[in-house]
Amino acid sequence: MRRIGAAIVSLAVFLAVWKLVSVIGGYPVYILPPPEEVVARAARAVGSGILWEHSAVTLLEIVLGFAVGATTAILTGIALGKSVLVERVLSPYIVAAQAVPILALAPLLDIWFGGGLLARVVICALIVFFPIAIATMVGIRSTDPLLAEMLRSLGATNAQRTRLLEVPSALPVIFGGLRVGVTLAVIGAVVAEWAGASTGLGVLINIANQGLFDTPLMFVALATLAVIGLAFYGLVVVVERRLLSH
Amino acid sequence: MLPPRLTLACLALILAACQDAPSSDAPDSAGIELREVRLALGYRPDVQFAPFYLAQREGFYADAGLAVTIEHHPAPDVQRLVADGQAEFGVADATDVMIARTSDIPIRYVSTLYQGFPVAIIGEAAVIPADPAGLAGMSIGTPGKFGSSWHALLALLEAGGLTEDDVEIREYPQFNQVDGLSNGDVHVITGFRNNEPLRLEARGTEVGLLTVDEVAPLPGPGTIVGDELLAADPALVRAFVDATAAAQAAVIADPDRGFAAAEASVPTIAEDPDVARSVLDATVALWEGDGFADGAIDEETWSVGYETMVRLGFIDGSVPLEDMIAADGG
Numbered sequence: 001m002r003r004i005g006a007a008i009v010s011l012a013v014f015l016a017v018w019k020l021v022s023v024i025g026g027y028p029v030y031i032l033p034p035p036e037e038v039v040a041r042a043a044r045a046v047g048s049g050i051l052w053e054h055s056a057v058t059l060l061e062i063v064l065g066f067a068v069g070a071t072t073a074i075l076t077g078i079a080l081g082k083s084v085l086v087e088r089v090l091s092p093y094i095v096a097a098q099a100v101p102i103l104a105l106a107p108l109l110d111i112w113f114g115g116g117l118l119a120r121v122v123i124c125a126l127i128v129f130f131p132i133a134i135a136t137m138v139g140i141r142s143t144d145p146l147l148a149e150m151l152r153s154l155g156a157t158n159a160q161r162t163r164l165l166e167v168p169s170a171l172p173v174i175f176g177g178l179r180v181g182v183t184l185a186v187i188g189a190v191v192a193e194w195a196g197a198s199t200g201l202g203v204l205i206n207i208a209n210q211g212l213f214d215t216p217l218m219f220v221a222l223a224t225l226a227v228i229g230l231a232f233y234g235l236v237v238v239v240e241r242r243l244l245s246h
Numbered sequence: 247m248l249p250p251r252l253t254l255a256c257l258a259l260i261l262a263a264c265q266d267a268p269s270s271d272a273p274d275s276a277g278i279e280l281r282e283v284r285l286a287l288g289y290r291p292d293v294q295f296a297p298f299y300l301a302q303r304e305g306f307y308a309d310a311g312l313a314v315t316i317e318h319h320p321a322p323d324v325q326r327l328v329a330d331g332q333a334e335f336g337v338a339d340a341t342d343v344m345i346a347r348t349s350d351i352p353i354r355y356v357s358t359l360y361q362g363f364p365v366a367i368i369g370e371a372a373v374i375p376a377d378p379a380g381l382a383g384m385s386i387g388t389p390g391k392f393g394s395s396w397h398a399l400l401a402l403l404e405a406g407g408l409t410e411d412d413v414e415i416r417e418y419p420q421f422n423q424v425d426g427l428s429n430g431d432v433h434v435i436t437g438f439r440n441n442e443p444l445r446l447e448a449r450g451t452e453v454g455l456l457t458v459d460e461v462a463p464l465p466g467p468g469t470i471v472g473d474e475l476l477a478a479d480p481a482l483v484r485a486f487v488d489a490t491a492a493a494q495a496a497v498i499a500d501p502d503r504g505f506a507a508a509e510a511s512v513p514t515i516a517e518d519p520d521v522a523r524s525v526l527d528a529t530v531a532l533w534e535g536d537g538f539a540d541g542a543i544d545e546e547t548w549s550v551g552y553e554t555m556v557r558l559g560f561i562d563g564s565v566p567l568e569d570m571i572a573a574d575g576g
Contacts, residue, residue, distance in 0.1 A: 028329070028330065029350070030326055030329065030349065030350065030351050031326060031330055106420070107418070107420040107422045107425070108422075108425075110418075111422070111425055111426060111429055111431065114431075115416060115426075115431065193419075194419050194420065195419065195420060196416070196417055196418055196419060196420075197417060197419075198391075198415065198417055203390070203391075203417075203419075206390050206392060206419060207390070207391055207392055209322050210320075210321065210322045210390070210392040210393055211345070211390070211391060211392025211393065211396070212345065212349065212392075213322065213325065213326075213342075213345055213346045213349040213351055214349060
């Protein structure tokens with residue numbers, strides 16, 4: 001209850017500061033719309049169905065992109081953590097891929113993968129991959145060596161050590177990576193839509209900003225993305241608490 | 247570890263260094279006070295802006311009492327910056343001006359830069375239909391459902407008795423629809439007549455065009471100003487418009503002169519001067535259209551374009567045409 005109260009107070013302060021900035025700055029609506037203007041526009045966007053139409057597509061991209069990216073990243077992170085050779089071979093490519101601005105590569109990825117949902121999921125997964133893979137590698141490497149030695153002396157196979165010891169002990173660190181990754185999935189979906197899409201919140205931002213000059217609608221799309229990011233982050237935290245409490 | 251006061255002082259210095267230099271009137275070489283103004287352009291420094299470079303370098307603006315600073319911003323920001331007075335002048339698509347004005351952004355179109363509408367349907371010569379009705383069933387690559395490319399596409403479809411549902415739209419928001427066409431992903435694309443066709447020809451494609459001017463006339467890009475400036479200082483607006491038109495006429499009369507000014511202002515031209523020169527020649531043809539008119543606004547084209555934009559639902563007609571343009575250029 002106290003947590004909900006704190007969240008409400010925090011939101012109220014945020015809205016008050018936003019309103020204050022728009023009033024003191026004297027900004028017109030097309031530069032910085034006040035919160036009530038954005039809320040009114042959101043109501044119209046919900047009523048017309050446009051917000052859900054675009055949000056549904058982005059949600060699907062986030063879920064699929066995060067699932068593909070996180071699964072691949074955890075498997076890769078385990079391999080990186082367990083084998084120095086694998087790390088030496090793969091990590092330069094992984095780090096280099098992370099250093100390349102995906103925004104520049106995304107239009108080409110869109111063409112390579114046929115421009116549909118697959119292309120957008122791939123772009124989203126690529127953005128999600130790095131923090132989760134690195135967190136998993138670090139988590140696996142931080143396994144207690146005494147426990148590992150004990151399992152080895154009991155005759156546990158490599159797969160058993162991974163399943164019974166290394167992955168469970170790495171979970172807190174892996175979840176740290178998943179928390180970062182899930183927020184990046186939201187950005188990944190928007191980047192993918194900016195590379196080529198007809199619907200989605202990234203597309204709605206473009207249409208509102210470049211097509212309609214409707215700044216309040218752009219803020220509605222941005223706020224929706226923020227809410228989606230918070231919701232997915234919260235979901236990861238809930239899963240983390242349930243798993244780690246055992 | 248720096249003491250807190252020193253840290254704050256350093257932060258203050260860094261922030262102060264990040265501030266733009268304060269604007270002030272600048273003297274020209276003859277010691278006359280020039281009025282400093284900012285010109286907001288979309289896109290990036292490019293040969294197609296040759297008249298502005300020429301006016302800046304050869305004194306057209308200085309003779310008009312102006313010291314012009316050229317800035318580049320994303321296209322939709324140009325309207326907002328000009329409306330808010332953060333730039334005195336801007337260049338924008340006329341169709342975007344209609345929408346921005348209808349969305350309560352207080353700007354006006356004060357002079358025409360392109361007599362011909364620059365957007366066309368582009369593809370292999372063998373694929374391009376003879377008229378808009380021939381687009382039925384085709385897949386069309388376009389940057390998105392916004393901007394002059396989208397307006398021109400829907401105007402063409404309407405002229406051909408078609409709607410969006412009669413074609414397949416594929417969006418390329420990063421403006422890489424040329425790659426989509428070359429890759430065979432779409433039949434045709436929307437693009438600028440002074441850009442995409444040249445890039446396709448450079449790849450060995452025999453290019454065909456379906457233009458809007460003859461079938462669905464829309465006004466071309468031009469100069470915009472904020473309502474406030476237009477009301478407060480119409481003489482300033484007039485001086486800018488006239489100086490720009492004079493420079494543009496000079497480039498039309500002698501493209502070599504304009505190209506030299508662009509080369510001096512845009513270092514990247516040196517990387518491929520032949521392509522840049524082709525872009526300039528194609529751009530000059532668009533400026534001229536069916537006759538260069540020193541920036542004058544063709545009210546008939548605006549009127550037809552306005553009605554088209556209303557019919558297509560881009561604007562609702564609540565803001566009359568005369569509130570969108572200042573036909574006397576201020």
